[in-house]
Amino acid sequence: MVEKVKFKVFRYRPEDGGKGFYKEYEVPVKKGMTILDGLIYIKENIDPTLSVRYSCRMAICGSCGVRVNSLETLACHTQVLELKRRVIRVEPMRNYPLVKDLVTDMTPLFRKQKALMTWLIRQDNVEQENPTKQYLQSEEELERYLQFTYCIQCGLCYSACPVVSTFPDFYGPQPLMKAYRYYADSRDEGGEERVRLVDRFEGVWRCHFAGSCSAVCPKGVDPALAIQLLRRSALKG
Amino acid sequence: MLARGVSRSSVIQSLKVMLIPGRYGLERWSYVLQRVSGVVVSLYFIAHVLETGNFVGGITVWSVPDYSFAERAYEETVKLLKNPIFDAGLAVVGFLVALHTINGIRLVLAHFGFSLGRPRRPEPFSPPPSFSSKQRALFWLSISLAVFALLYTLDSLMKVFRP
Incomplete structure (x- = not known):
């Protein structure tokens, strides 16, 4: 069964120099889909300008760290439906310089x-x-x-x-x-x-x-x- | 005035991180309560010293005033402070002092490595060894004793539990 979940993603463009803003995307979600799958769906189907860092997609490489609903987690390790929310806020990690959108400088x-x-x-x-x-x-x-x-x-x-x-x-x-x-x-x-x-x-x-x-x-x-x-x-x- | 390289937004962000426990769990609540109680108790201590210092002439303490001055200052201060708002404030200070002291002892024990678990292989769904049941019991003990201090102070000042 496919559900629609709203992804509220933090966007930041260094060339704009601003503070960043949140942009909402509606993503069809099914059982087993992770936050990273949702972000890749947005990038491939809705907004190709979204930047997100990832590699292995199985919680081994540690590249896709983000904050989901104000808690740090690996995007590939967090299933969307397990969060039981209609709106999911995705932000970059704190305490690192921001490169772009969800990508931080480690x-x-x-x-x-x-x-x-x-x-x-x-x-x-x-x-x-x-x-x-x-x-x-x-x-x-x-x-x-x-x-x-x-x-x-x-x-x-x-x-x-x-x-x-x-x-x-x-x-x-x-x-x-x-x-x-x-x-x-x-x-x-x-x-x-x-x-x-x-x-x-x-x-x-x-x-x-x-x-x-x-x-x-x-x-x-x-x-x-x-x-x-x-x-x-x-x-x- | 802010130091060079420190923006107002970064200070606000730091304060938000420090004061909002979020969803990080009990230990983060302990951290926030310990910081807030430390600051409030320090401010209370300064106010308390200034207030009681008035009885002996404030900053002119080295030329001690006569007894009638101290008596008058004491009466005026008691009159100013004897109201339910200050009594409730003192009860909150009682809560924070007890919490800061007992939770502080728990933290000192943890800093010396006592009451923590031993390093062991991570297991799914089991809490990390540093969140040991001893640590959590000590935290709840500090909360319980702080609530007792709050009720005791309320009863001493406002006689809320007496017929």
């Missing part, structure tokens, strides 16, 4: 990730160049960081964070969670250096535990938990 997120050295740090450079052994981990050591590896870097948590909104220098949930992911990894040797990087005003101390990051994560990752654990490590020194 540079701040990746810049902060880089600043926190979110990669495995090892001291044995010779071994890394010419590996001769494996790095075994127990089940317990794996559990310590495994849940944080499910992050697909969609940036929804960064958009939902009220602290980033009020204090843009805050590293934000995803980069700090990523820092903890490597800090908790038994193979990593960057412990003290990592804690030094996050032990600052714009680091772990600025998180107020609003929990919105964990509430919106489409992969069930818990950045709020990672930040509190990182803060405990910073307190221990």
Whole structure:
């Protein structure tokens, strides 16, 4: 059965320089159709000027992050009929510079990730160049960081964070969670250096535990938990 | 006056994000209540110090006035403040002080990593470990005690629960 649902989509053209506006589109919807399907329908049949970023369409790549009815979600991961609304408001993510319509510039997120050295740090450079052994981990050591590896870097948590909104220098949930992911990894040797990087005003101390990051994560990752654990490590020194 | 690079619309947007909990859940409500109660209690504290400072001569406190001045200032202040609007305001302050204190203890515990769950593999439809039942119980405890403080203050000032 096909239903008509109104999509109220945020439109922004950088060349106009204005604040942006909402434009309404009527979209025929059937069971199983996602928000992304609706946006693609609009682009293909009603308004080809609409810009939306997407790739895999199966909640793997994390490209299609948007705000649907004031809540961050992946457009490909949200079914229209499950929302049980006749009007659906689709907006770009917050806390990122806007490129056009629903497309945001993710540079701040990746810049902060880089600043926190979110990669495995090892001291044995010779071994890394010419590996001769494996790095075994127990089940317990794996559990310590495994849940944080499910992050697909969609940036929804960064958009939902009220602290980033009020204090843009805050590293934000995803980069700090990523820092903890490597800090908790038994193979990593960057412990003290990592804690030094996050032990600052714009680091772990600025998180107020609003929990919105964990509430919106489409992969069930818990950045709020990672930040509190990182803060405990910073307190221990 | 706004700092360079900060527009009025961005300040309004930030305030909206800070003050409207939206659909993010209980933890976001806790965040908003903690911020609002912190600001209100700080403003109340400043007003309270100014008000009680009048009894001893306000900013001329270092040359202490005679007792009759303090008595007169006290009587005038009591007369000004003794009305249902200020009493209701004090009851709200009682609520906010209790909430900020007890919820603050919950947050300090969380910041030290206590009362949170352990990292575990994500499972569909299960809440994240940081939204542990202990954390939520502590939040509702802080709300309950804050409501008790509100009722107790109302009863002390306006005797609403006495025959």
